[in-house]
Amino acid sequence: MAKETKEKVGNTGLEQAEGVSVAELTPEEKARAEERILRQIATELKLPTGKVKTTVGLLDEGNTIPFIARYRKEMTGELDENQLRDIEERLQYIRGLEERKREVLRLIAEQGKLTDELRAAVEASAKLQEVEDLYRPYRQKRKTRASVAREKGLEPLAAWLWSQPRTGAAMVEAARYVDESKGVESAEAALAGAMDILAETIADDAKLRAWLRRFTHDNGVIATEAKDKTAESVYEMYYEYSEPVRRLPPHRILAINRGEREDVLKVKLEVAPEKIHDYMARQFLKRESAVREVLLAVIEDAYKRLLAPSIEREVRGELTEKAEEQAIKIFGGNLRSLLLQPPVKGKRVLGVDPAYRTGCKLAAVDDTGKLLEIAVTYPTPPNNKVAEAKAVFRRLITEHRLELIVIGNGTASRETEQFVSSLIGELKLPSLAYCIVSEAGASVYSASKLAQEEFPELDVAERSAISIARRMQDPLAELVKIEPKAIGVGQYQHDVQQKRLSESLNGVVESAVNHVGVDLNTASPSLLSYVAGVNGTTAKNIVKYREENGKFHSRKELQKVPRLGAKTFEQCVGFMRVSGGEMPLDNTPIHPESYTVVDRLFRELSIPLNRIGTEELKASLQAVDPNAMADKLQVGVPTLKDILDSLQRPGRDPREELPPPVLRTDVLKIEDLSPGMELQGTVRNVIDFGAFVDIGIKNDGLVHISQLSDSYVKHPMDVVSVGDVVTVWVLGVDLKKGKVSLTMKQP
Known part of the structure; x- marks a missing residue:
């Protein structure tokens, strides 16, 4: 506030300012605003403005991020998916910010209080918090001590105090406003009301609030204590704990928040008020004033009653927001790694959903994931029917030629593991092994509508055993059936904003699915719905078309699927695979828009298209100079490099390059x-x-x-x-x- 506040008290409600109108933006102004947005994003993300502008244009045209990242590399300068998602996220935020700015300017103008200076401050704001701080003095408030004082006609007294006269006495001036008909019964009451008006005015000052947030963040300390020190809980390390705000790591912030929410901890943000009072006095007060002591009291009241609680909420809210972003980032990274686990192909699997009282549910599936048989055994306490369980396991393993036993890591998993390890030792089958997999989300899937449609005759636990078996055969295809946030590979995922978490994780799943690609003839609706440009309805239509017309023989056939338009086809087709079809290129990540480029390439190399996958072609492609060939074919170098890579390894699954999971035959205690x-x-x-x-x-x-x-x-x-x-x-x-x-x- 400082000098500006003293000169323009009217902007904080003590006096009317002449209003400035807010007109609709002209096309030229909209263009300038968009240029400003692009420059801001480029600056924040340290990217060339041209790349940002092209990316925003592609996004506005309805292109998906996987499509842009893979098939528009020349246009974006080879920005990767993470950079593209960052641009998209900032674009949404800043466009939303611009809308809020227009709304705030309109609301202030309607009150007749919009000045050129205030308009410029709002328009220059780079964060939503800055806009809200500027709007705060003009926002309609519920009844406050200051608003009551204004109703009693005490604004002129507040203005007199704020003018900081060299002579005069506050109490004498206040006595002039005693009016019992207005509820002002004494000079003391009048002065108190005027001080309330000033305290609220100071607390609404945008520059002061910005400084206070920084100061509190840099100098504050989070202190926690137990509500009941005798109670045992997972929060015992926080029963008597303090740490500077600026050093708090994200996981500790979320742990403290949860402890407070569960009513185990009391949390406060401590900061030395003396330094804050001194700063405020330097900013707002003259050294020589007859009312200095009164205004010092106003400053202390403004901070203690209005600013401190508000700033504490805002600082803790900002800490929580950053901690949540970190938690979401970690969850997303872990989820991507989990989804891209290498599939264990060609093995017939026995899935085991372990339990105590209700028994272990077993699901034998063949090497394609097709269910062969369901059974239940009771090798764990309290039943301990070990001999009977071994007989069931032996029969299933022998009859269905099973090679791998997959055990979910939930309740009774280690007891089940000991049983399985003992059984493998007795059977002495060299090809038989076991492993433990995370069963996170298996119960969510097994109770879902999707699982009910897939296995209507089975109960929840039996469906869960099938999911456990299949997630070893193809983790991606099975895990996409589960809501991403139900797959527990993060920290404090239940404590973060669920909408933001879902948006982020859905983006991770989309990225993983398109990175791998999907088989158009075997993919489930769940898997297809994550392909770029495809929604749930389109995914079901693809499967329905496949069921009614038989398997797809080419990517072109996708265009016959009802409600799959040209834009959707363009976005999704490159991520669809058709193996053994009419066109060999349909089993590669090469987009059909580049098939003519491939045709020209093969003519340059004098090799027929049917040689795809041969060592002869691989050797020829490895000898190609991408830069020289790109000039000949009149195509971008990044696109040509992707084409050459795809042709050398047609049908490649990028997950196969990762190390396979650890398979065990013996248990460890x-x-x-x-x-x-x-x-x-x-x-x-x-x-x-x-x-x-x-x-x-x-x-x-x-x-x-x-x-x-x-x-x-x-x-x-x-x-x-x-x-x-x-x-x-x-x-x-x-x-x-x-x-x-x-x-x-x-x-």
């Missing part, structure tokens, strides 16, 4: 572990402070961030991903708590 022991494990989850690794015991071991590498690690995701097979060494074993600490640093 925590009692078997000792410090220094070397183990192979699978990363199950990556979080801010480390990674959880499945080493074959009941609970996953933790590799703390400090133990991930000999060199400095900024974040665990820089070193490991979900599904990675890693070598670890045991650091420590806590038998009582069942916890194991691990290291990836070789002793």
Whole structure:
């Protein structure tokens, strides 16, 4: 506020200012606003404005991000998917911000209080918070002490105080406003009302609020304590805890928030008020004034009663927002890694949904995932029908020639694992092994409408066993049937904004599906619905067409699917695969719009199209100079490079390049572990402070961030991903708590 506030008290409600009207934007003004948006995005993301402008144009035309990333590389300068999503996200935010600016300017103008200076401040705002701060003095408030004082006619007294006269006495001036008919019964009451008006005016000052937020963030301390120190809970480390706001890591912010929400913790943000009072006095008050002491009291009241609670909410809200963004980012990274786990192809699998009282549900599936048989056994407590269970397992394994037993990692999984390990030892079948998979979301899928349609005659647990078996055969195809946020590979995913989480995770699934591509003749509606440009209705129409007309023989046939228009075809077709069809290129990621380029390429190489997949073609393609050939074919170098890569490996599944999952034949108990022991494990989850690794015991071991590498690690995701097979060494074993600490640093 400072000088500006003293000169323009009318802008904060103490006096009327002459209004400036807000007209609709002309086409020229809209164009300038759009240019401003593009420049802002380019500056924020450190990207050339031209690339941003082209990307925004493509998005506005209805193109999807996977399509732009893969098939419009020349236009965007080879921006990757993450950069494109960042542009899209900032574009939505800033366009929304521009709309809010217009709305705020209109609302202030309607009050007759919009000045040129205020308009310029609103238009220059780069954040929504800045706009709301500027609008705050003009927003319709519910009844406050200040509004009551205004109704009593005390604004002139407040204006006199704010003029900070060198002479005069506040109480004497206040006595002039005593009027019992207006409810002002004494000079003290009049002065108190005027002080309330000034306190609210100060608290609404945009520049002060911005400074206070920064100061509180940089100098504040979050302090927590238990509501009941004798109660046991997972929040015991926060029963008496404090940490500077600026150093709070995201996972700790979310943990504290949850503890507060569950009524276990009391949380407060502490900051020294003296420095704040001094700053406010320097900004607003003259050194020599007859009412300085009164105004110092106003400042203290404004901060303690109005500003401190509000700023604390805003600072904590900003912390929470950043922590949620980090949590969503981690969940998204883990989910992508999980979805892109290499499929275990060509194996007939027995899926096991373990349980105690209700028994283990078994589902035998063939190498395509087709259900062969369902059964139930009771090898775990309290039934302990081990011999009977072994007989059922033996029969299923023999009759259906099963090669892999997949056990869900839920309740009773380790007892079931011990049983299976013992059985494998007795059977002595060299081809038989087992593994544990995350069953997160399996119960969500098995109770879903989709599962009911797929297996109407089965109960929930039996469907779950099928899902567990299939997610080893093809994790992506099975996991897309589950709502992404139900797949538990994050931290505090239930504490973040669910809409934002869903949007982000759906983008991750879309990215993974299009990265791999889908088989047009086998893909489920769930899988097809994540292909670029395809929605749920179109996905069902594709499957219905396939069921009625038989398998697709070419990508072109997609155009016959009802309600699949030209734009949808353009966006999705490159991510669809048709193996063994009429056109060999239909089994590659090459878009049909580039088929003529491929035709010219093969003529240049004097090789017929039917040689795709041969070593002869591979050798010829490896000898091609992309830059020289791109000139000859009049095509962009990035597009040609993608074409050459696709032709060398037609039908390639990019997931196959990753290491396969760890298959086991024997079980490990925590009692078997000792410090220094070397183990192979699978990363199950990556979080801010480390990674959880499945080493074959009941609970996953933790590799703390400090133990991930000999060199400095900024974040665990820089070193490991979900599904990675890693070598670890045991650091420590806590038998009582069942916890194991691990290291990836070789002793």
